[in-house]
Structures are given as C-alpha cells and as structure tokens.
Amino acid sequence: MMQFPRIEEMVHTVDRSPEWRSILGGILTVLSVWVCLMLLPMRLPGMSLAGICPNWLLIWVVAWSLRRSVWQGISAGLVLGLLQDAMTEGEPTHALSLMAVGFLTSRIQKQRFLNEDFISVALVTFGMAVVAETVMALQFSLVGSRTLMDIWKHHQIIALSSAILSSLWAPVLYFPLNNLWKWSGIPED
Amino acid sequence: MFTVRRWWERFGTRTLLTGAAIGVALVLRQTQGAFLLESYQLITKPFQGSPDRAIQLENAQTIELQQRLTELQNRNQRLEELLGFNQTQKTKGIPAPVIGRSADHWWSHVILGRGRKDGVELNSVVMSPGGVVGRVNKVTDHASQVILLSDAFNQVGVTVSRTRATGVIKGQSGEKAGSQVIMEFFDKNVDVRRGDTVVTSSFSKKLPAGLPVGRVESVDMGKSPAPEAVIQLTAPIAALEWTSIFPNLPAEPETITPEAPPSPGTLTPSPKP
Numbered sequence: 001m002m003q004f005p006r007i008e009e010m011v012h013t014v015d016r017s018p019e020w021r022s023i024l025g026g027i028l029t030v031l032s033v034w035v036c037l038m039l040l041p042m043r044l045p046g047m048s049l050a051g052i053c054p055n056w057l058l059i060w061v062v063a064w065s066l067r068r069s070v071w072q073g074i075s076a077g078l079v080l081g082l083l084q085d086a087m088t089e090g091e092p093t094h095a096l097s098l099m100a101v102g103f104l105t106s107r108i109q110k111q112r113f114l115n116e117d118f119i120s121v122a123l124v125t126f127g128m129a130v131v132a133e134t135v136m137a138l139q140f141s142l143v144g145s146r147t148l149m150d151i152w153k154h155h156q157i158i159a160l161s162s163a164i165l166s167s168l169w170a171p172v173l174y175f176p177l178n179n180l181w182k183w184s185g186i187p188e189d
Numbered sequence: 190m191f192t193v194r195r196w197w198e199r200f201g202t203r204t205l206l207t208g209a210a211i212g213v214a215l216v217l218r219q220t221q222g223a224f225l226l227e228s229y230q231l232i233t234k235p236f237q238g239s240p241d242r243a244i245q246l247e248n249a250q251t252i253e254l255q256q257r258l259t260e261l262q263n264r265n266q267r268l269e270e271l272l273g274f275n276q277t278q279k280t281k282g283i284p285a286p287v288i289g290r291s292a293d294h295w296w297s298h299v300i301l302g303r304g305r306k307d308g309v310e311l312n313s314v315v316m317s318p319g320g321v322v323g324r325v326n327k328v329t330d331h332a333s334q335v336i337l338l339s340d341a342f343n344q345v346g347v348t349v350s351r352t353r354a355t356g357v358i359k360g361q362s363g364e365k366a367g368s369q370v371i372m373e374f375f376d377k378n379v380d381v382r383r384g385d386t387v388v389t390s391s392f393s394k395k396l397p398a399g400l401p402v403g404r405v406e407s408v409d410m411g412k413s414p415a416p417e418a419v420i421q422l423t424a425p426i427a428a429l430e431w432t433s434i435f436p437n438l439p440a441e442p443e444t445i446t447p448e449a450p451p452s453p454g455t456l457t458p459s460p461k462p
Contacts, residue, residue: 041289
C-alpha cells in the first residue's frame with residue numbers, strides 16, 4: 001500500500017464520504033447483476049445438475065428483497081425479470097415470476113422467524129425457486145402453446161433441480177452483496 | 190475397581206462411540222472405500238448424465254450410416270446432374286463454437302460465437318457432425334442464439350425416409366432431454382420400425398427438407414390420436430462444442446424442369462442397402 005499513496009488516499013476518500021460510497025455501491029450493484037446475467041448461460045462443471053443451473057437472478061432478487069420493503073422487492077423482480085426475458089424469450093415473461101419472488105421474500109417476517117445466516121437464506125431461496133418456476137408453468141398453461149402434461153412434467157424436474165442448486169449457491173451471492181449494501185448504505189427497509 | 194467404574198460412567202459412551210467410529214473407518218479403509226463409492230454412485234445416479242454420451246459421440250454405427258449417406262448423397266447428386274436439375278448447390282458452412290446454453294430452463298437454446306458480421310442470418314440452419322441441430326432465432330453482430338431441435342416449443346416437420354411417413358418432432362423433458370425427441374405421426378397407420386432414419390420433411394418451412402435428424406429408437410403404435418415414436422438424435426446436442434451454420438435457402442420447386450421426375454421434395458436418398 002505504501003508504494004501507492006495516491007490509491008491509498010483515494011480508498012480513504014471513498015471510505016469516508018457517504019456520497020462516494022453510495023456511488024461506488026451503486027456501480028458495484030449494477031455490476032453484480034451483469035455478472036449474474038453472464039453466469040446464466042454458462043454450464044460450469046459442478047454448477048449444473050441434469051443440465052440445469054442455479055437461477056442467479058432469482059438468488060439476486062432474494063438477496064435484495066430480504067431486508068427491503070415490498071415495493072423495492074417487486075421493482076427489483078421486475079427489472080431482473082425483464083433482463084432475463086432479454087436473455088431468453090419474452091413470452092411468457094420472467095418478470096412476473098421474479099416479481100412474485102420479490103414480493104413474497106420482502107413479506108416474510110424474517111426478523112421474527114429466521115436468523116440471518118446462510119441456512120435461512122438457502123431456505124428462502126429454495127422456496128422462492130419453486131414459486132418462480134410455478135409462476136412460469138402457470139403462465140405457460142394459460143398461453144396454451146404446450147400441452148398441460150408436458151408443462152407440469154417439465155416443471156417438476158426443473159423446479160426441484162433449480163431450487164436445490166439455487167439454494168446451495170445462494171450464500172455465495174448473498175454475503176458479498178449484503179456486505180456491499182451495508183457498507184454503501186444503499187437504502188434498506 | 191471403584192475408580193474404573195467411575196471412569197466408565199464418565200467416559201464410557203464417548204469411548205464406545207470413538208471406538209465404533211475408528212472401527213467403521215478402518216473397515217472402510219480396508220475395503221478401499223467400496224461402500225462410500227457405491228453409496229455415492231447410488232446418490233448421484235439421478236443426476237448423472239446419460240451414460241451413452243461417450244458412446245454416442247463415437248458410435249460406430251453412426252459413422253457407418255454417415256459414410257453410407259455421404260456415398261448415396263454423392264451418387265444422387267451425380268444422377269441429378271446427369272438428369273439436368275442441378276438444384277443442390279453446395280454452400281460452405283460457417284464454423285461456429287458453442288459458447289453458452291439457454292439462460293432459462295424452459296427453452297433449449299445454445300449461444301454460438303458467430304454473428305451477423307460473420308454472415309449468419311436469421312433462420313439459418315445449424316448443423317453438427319451427425320445432423321441438424323436447430324435454427325438461428327436471434328442474431329447480433331458477433332453472436333447468435335439457436336433454438337434446438339430438442340426444445341419443447343420447437344415443432345419441426347420430419348419424415349421417415351424409408352416409407353415417407355410424416356409427422357412432427359418436439360422435445361421432451363427429463364434425463365434424455367438433449368438426446369431424444371418425440372415424433373408424432375399424422376396418420377393412424379404408419380409403417381415405421383426401430384432403426385429407421387428420420388429426416389426433415391418438405392412440409393416444414395422452418396428447415397430445408399432432407400436434413401438428417403436421427404434414428405427411430407422405439408415406436409408406440411397404441412398412442413392416441415396418432416402413433417408416436419422416440420427419435421434418437423444423431424447430432425450430440427447435449428455435448429455440442431462446434432457447429433456449422435448454413436443459410437436457410439427457401440425451397441424452390443419451380444426451378445425443376447418439366448422433364449424432371451415428379452417428386453421434388455425428396456432430395457435425400459433413403460439409405461437402402
């Protein structure tokens with residue numbers, strides 16, 4: 001550190017001023033969403049189960065909504081759902097499923113029922129993954145472009161695999177993000 | 190004696206448990222962890238990929254069929270040239286690496302690392318060694334998204350090349366999702382049996398006719414309203430690494446001269462020995 005006094009100075013400036021911290025926090029938050037999006041089509045070894053990967057955007061929405069108000073949760077779900085639509089196909093939309101996730105996660109009276117540890121984060125993610133895939137399956141059923149039997153058979157497989165994987169990987173995303181948001185003071189409920 | 194009993198009362202359970210643990214560990218060590226391996230195999234069984242993937246990749250029968258197909262295709266092309274309808278123009282495919290899979294579990298996509306700048310167009314046909322893989326449904330400058338044959342949404346018209354029985358294929362879910370598709374026939378009485386070659390049909394506008402799709406794995410004649418067959422895809426869709434992209438030329442039956450024999454859709458020879 002001593003060889004780079006200017007960098008050290010910069011770090012101190014950022015760390016002391018709340019404005020800088022929130023700006024940097026905002027940038028890093030956006031960057032984290034981008035990283036999640038980039039992880040979606042990847043099938044890294046150890047990360048996929050029967051060809052199914054963790055739903056990184058869902059984990060992000062859960063991490064965001066756990067300590068925030070209902071509206072913040074819903075809006076995060078909307079934004080990330082639309083982003084996922086962009087990565088795949090827009091019909092039916094992922095926004096509805098992630099909005100449901102944001103809504104439910106922020107409604108959980110976490111302080112009362114769950115402690116803030118990785119077990120509870122994983123548990124919430126597990127449930128929310130099932131909710132998200134069910135909302136998608138319901139939408140598919142309403143659209144009617146696939147047969148009901150196909151949809152619900154498929155739903156069974158992907159809801160379970162995605163829930164298991166997402167809940168296992170949730171802490172990896174939750175803890176850095178949570179620390180970032182605490183440090184930068186991005187508004188919490 | 191008294192002290193021994195007191196010691197046993199205090200530490201007995203712990204000692205027994207430790208002893209049992211050491212014993213179990215020793216047994217496992219002596220059997221070289223056979224039990225652990227077996228139980229691990231049992232637990233991971235539902236999540237293991239299809240065991241025939243490696244075999245599938247270098248299936249001798251597939252290679253043999255491919256060679257026979259190439260031979261027949263060449264012969265067919267020469268005959269066509271002799272007859273004077275030079276309809277099949279050989280175009281060079283654009284080699285494209287697979288850089289990603291679908292970002293969601295409801296669709297089966299792959300993302301290819303070639304785009305508009307490399308000459309890829311919307312609806313281009315994507316092939317891999319073994320047969321057709323899918324069709325480009327999104328293009329950007331340097332990447333393209335392909336909707337695979339194994340997608341449950343993507344219905345493609347196919348025909349059994351031996352008997353010209355037609356139907357549509359659609360993807361299925363489950364462990365065989367990437368390697369097998371379901372073919373639904375249009376007719377109630379179809380002549381199809383295990384091992385028949387399935388190619389794209391001329392009824393489908395999504396893909397050019399006559400591209401190899403797969404082989405019939407099993408047939409369910411009792412299925413209502415029409416029989417169904419399970420098709421084993423010849424292209425290793427679950428393990429794709431490189432593909433070639435071909436422009437999707439619209440079928441032009443008008444170019445055939447009146448003297449030509451009257452079956453414009455059947456460009457691929459059926460591999461009859």
